[in-house]
Amino acid sequence: MRFELVPEDEGCLLTFTHALGGPGDLLATARHAAGWDGRLDVLEGVLAGHEVESTMKDWFRRAERYVEEFGIATGECVAVADGFLLRAQRDLVHPKEKVWAELTKDDPAVLGAAPPLRATHGYQAAGTVTELDAPDGLTYTWLHEDEPAGVVRWQLTAQPFGSLLTVTQTIPAHLADLRAVTLAAWQTHLELFFAALFGEIRCPWPTDRTEDLRQRYAKTLDA
Incomplete structure (x- = not known):
């Protein structure tokens, strides 16, 4: 991290740099950028002689913007x-226990039963939970034409400050055309889930957002 102060005619210019380069740091850039935005706002307020409050809700809004931008x-x-x-x-800045509680809120995960609703995206039918290791993750089958076609895995890994959420889904070769819509559905779903962790429930499902993402993924996959 580097703080550089350069004199100007009125006051000075502060240039702040935070260099990242370790494993997983790309995913964490939104967290750091949003956090430093808030801290620098507070510093600016202190220097101007008035109090500036930086809340987690402010951090969430900033982080959400950076996730999209980056x-x-x-x-x-x-x-x-x-x-x-x-x-x-x-x-995620939340511990995996908090994330698991949100994932299974009012809908517990049970082996052999349908997965929690919040663990599904609705663009393919869900089968049953085949592996369960709370609060680290769960695995369930997904269906195509009422037959098992692959598996979905939710995995939570603890980090020094929060957790890493990884969602994977297998797609058989003969259903390759489903890749774009599935990627779009998961990205939309995790955006909604991220907001829910901060108490913001967004309904109904943003179909326009999913369709826009589907078109983007389709172009990438075709290329």
Whole structure:
């Protein structure tokens, strides 16, 4: 981190730099950028002689903007032996226990039963939970034409300050056309879930947002 002060005719120019480069740091850039925005606002207020309050709600709004600006929420598609593996990740400031509680709120995860509603995106039918390791994660099947077509895995990994959420879904080769809409659905879903962690429930589902993302993913996958 570097703070540089350069004199100007009136006051000075503060240039702040925070260099990141470790494993997983790309996902954390929105967290740091939003946090420093708030801290520098407070500093500016102190120097101006008035109090500036920086709340977690302010941080959430800023972080959400940076996630979009930096493209952090964009999912990926990796070819595997029998098809494709889709992956979406989010850096969260909440401990995994808090995230798990939100995921299973009013809808507990049970082996052999349907997964919690908040663990599904609705663009493909969910099957049943096949693996359960609370609060670290769960796995369930998803269905195509009423038959198991692949698996969805929610995994929570503890970090020094919060947790890392990773959602993966397998897509068989013959259903490759579903990749774009599935990636779009998960990105939209995790945006809504991120907001819910801060007490902001957004309904109904933003179909226009999902369609816009689907078109973007389709172009990328075609390329």
